[in-house]
Amino acid sequence: MKIVVLVKEVPDTYGDRKLNLETGLADREASEAVIDEIGERALELALTYADAHEGTEVAVLSLAPEGATATIRKGLAMGAGSAIHVSDEALRGADLGLTAETLAAAIRRAGFDLVITGNVSTDGSGGMIPAMLAELLDVPHATGLSSVEISDGAVSGTRPVESGVQKVSADLPAVISITEALPGARFPNFKGIMAAKKKPLEVLTLADLGITADNPEAARSIMLTIAEKPPHAAGVKIIDEGDAGEKLADFLVENRLA
Amino acid sequence: MTLGTTSLRRGLPRVPGGEPWPPAGLAPAVAAAPAAQADSGHVAQAPAPAPAARVVEAVAEAEPSATASAPAATTPPEAAARPVVAPAAQPVVAAEKPVRPKPEARLYGSRTRGQWIKLVVLLAVGAVAAAGILVLAARGVTTLPGVPEFLKRYPGAYLLPDTVEPGFPWWAQWAHFLNIFLMVLIIRSGYQVRTQQKPPAFWTPKRGGKKISINLWLHQSLDILWLANGLIFVVLLFASGRWMRIVPTSWEAVPNALSALLQYMTLDWPVESGWVNYNSLQQIMYFIVVFIAAPLAAITGVRMSEFWPKDAKRLNKIYPVEVARAIHFPTMLFFVLFILIHVFLVFATGALRNLNHMFGGTDVVNWVGFWLFAAAIAITAAGWYAARPLIIAPIARLFGQVSSR
Secondary structure: OEEEEEOOEEEOOOOOOOEOOOOOOEOOOOOOEEEOHHHHHHHHHHHHHHHHOOOOEEEEEEEOOHHHHHHHHHHHHHOOOEEEEEOOHHHOOOOHHHHHHHHHHHHHHHOOOEEEEEOOOOOOOOOOHHHHHHHHHOOOEEEEEOEEEEOOOEEEEEEEEOOEEEEEEEEOOEEEEEOOOOOOOEOOOHHHHHHHOOOOEEEEOHHHHOOOOOOOOOOOOOOOOOOOOOOOOOOOOOOOOOOHHHHHHHHHHHOOOO | OOEEEEEOOOEEEOOOOOOEEOOOOEEEHHHHHHHHHHOHHHHHHOOOOOOOHHHHHHHHHHHHHHHHHHHHOOOOHHHHHHHHHHHHHHHHHHHHOOOOOOOOOOEEOOEEHHHHHHHHHHHHHHHHHHHHHHHHHHHHHHOOOOHHHHHHHOOOOOOOOOOOOOOOOHHHHHHHHHHHHHHHHHHHHHHHHHHOOOOOOEEEEOOOOOOEEHHHHHHHHHHHHHHHHHHHHHHHHHHOOHHHHOOOOOOOHHHHHHHHHHHHHOOOOOOOOOOOOOOHHHHHHHHHHHHHHHHHHHHHHHHHOOOOOOOOHHHHHHOOHHHHHHHHHHHHHHHHHHHHHHHHHHHHOOHHHHHHHHHHOOOOOOOHHHHHHHHHHHHHHHHHHHOOHHHHHHHHHOOEEEEOO
16 A cells, blocks of 8 residues: 655744745745644554555655755654655745645656645645645545544545534545644654665656646736734723623624624 | 736735746736636725835736726625725735845844954953952952961861771762763753753653653653762762761861862962862862752752642642742752862862862872863763754653654
C-alpha cells in the first residue's frame, strides 16, 4: 500500500505571524517555519499503520518555497520513506485551485492508494484542499475524521457532525482528511534523523508536472487589498448600580447581539 | 482561445515592489461577460474607494468592466450601498501603511549595537572607578585608630582543633567535580525553563501525569542527581569530622570574617592556607552555600515541581508557590555570583596550588591539578553541548513518553 501524506510548512503559531502588507502573502521571515501540526498528525497516522503493516510505503508531499527542505526532512526523520517537494517561483501566491491542481498532479505522478491530509492549515485556514484533491483525483473523500481505520482495500472512520458521529467508509484509493483528535506526532529519534539524510527527496517544478500557472483561461483568485488587523479596542465595562440588567440588555440591542 | 475586450482584473503584486498581479492583459472572450455579471456585487464596490496610488491603479483597470455590468446591478439601492461603504474604510488604512520605508537601526534586545557598546563601556568604567574608590576607602579604614589592632587580634581566621585533618579527601574532590558539572547544566536548563516559550519537546511520566517540557525534565533529573551528590557529601563531611572546616564553630568567625573582608578590599590579601584552614570569610561563605543556599534552592524547587503535594491545602497556604518562585531565581543568581567570585579568587590566589588542592588532592605547585581541572571543564562543556533534545530525548524516553507537542 502506498500512502501519500500532505504536509505544509507554516509560520509557527507560537510567535507573531505577519502578512506582507504589500503583497498580502505570508511574511515567512517574520516567524519560525514548522510543519503544520495537523500535517504531523496525518503523518503519525500513516506511520502507525506502516509500523504494523509490512510493505507500506509512506511518502510526504509538500508544496512549499525552496527553503522548506529542512522542514520536509523532519517528516523523513519521523519515519516517512520518501518525500516530494513541489517548488516553483510561479506558485508564489497560488490560490486554492492552482495549489490543488499541482498537488493532484504530483500525487498522480507518485501513485497512491490513500492520501491523508489535515482538515485545515493553521495559516491559510482554507480547509478546501482535501475536497479539491478528491475531485481532481476522482476518488472518494472522507472529511474531518476523528478516528481512522485503514484496512487492505478500504478506509473507514468517524466524523463528528452536529447531531452526533457519522461512521463513514470508502474503498481505496481515497482521500481522507483528519482532525486534531488524532494522536500527536512522535519525536524523531537520532536514528531517524541520520536515516533522513539518505532518504530520497524529490524536488519537482511545475514543468515536471505539466501545469501552467498563468493559463488565462483558468479563473484564479487575486487579492485586492490587505490591511493590518486593528489593535483590540477596550471593551465596555458595565458597573452594576442596580440597573446593570437594563444596561446589559441595551448594550446587546445596540450591538445587534440580542 | 480568443481574447475579449475586457482587461484582466489586477490585484496586489506577488513580490514586494512588483507590478500588480496578474500582468496587464485581456480576459478570454467567452469567460469575460458572465464573470462580470456574476461578480457585479464586487465590481460595484471597486470605484468607491479612492485611496493611495497602488489601489487606484488596480481599480482603474477594473473600471471598464464596471461600466459594462452596470445595468446588471439591479439590486435594491440600500443593499448595494452597504458593501461599498464598509470595505472602503479599510483600504485607506492599508494603503498608508507601506508608504513608510524608514530604515530603522537594528535592535538587539532593547538597544542598538552602538547603544549597547556605549552602555558596556560606561558600566566598565564605572565598575573600575567604583573598585578603585572601594580599595582606597578600605586602605583609609585600616589607618583609622583601633583598626590595626583589630586586624592583629583577628587575622582573618581562627585555629581549628587538631582533630581536623588537613587536605581534601578523594570524595570531596569528586563531589566538587560532580557539583561543577551538575550546577552548570542545572542553571542552564533552569534558565531555559524560565525563558523558553516553545520547548522543543515534552515528557510525560510512564505512569501518566502532567506533561512537562523536556528542559524541565532535564532540570529536575539533574536536581535529583545533584541532591544525591550533596547528601553523600554532607554525610561524609560529618562522618570524617571535616565539617568544622566549613561550619563556623566559634563566634570569632564573625570578626575574623570582617577582618578578612577588609584585607581583601585593600588588595593586601590574607595569607592563603586553604589546605589546612579556610579564613573565616571563606568558611562563612562555604557554609552559606552548602547549608543555606543549596537547601533553599532545593526546597523552593520542589515546591514548584510536580513532586509537591498539590492538594495539601494547609501546607500550601503556609508555603505558597509564589514564595518559592520569588526565592528560587534569586538563589540561582546568588550561586552564579558566588561561582564568579570563587573562581576569580581561586585563580588570583595561587591558581596552580589551589587547583592541586581540589583536583589533585596535593599541596604542591605543579600542573597536575590544572590539567585535571581542564578535563573537568571539558567534560562539563561536552555535557552542555550534549544537553539538546536530540540526545536528551532518547534518555528521557527510558523514563516516560517524549512527544514534540
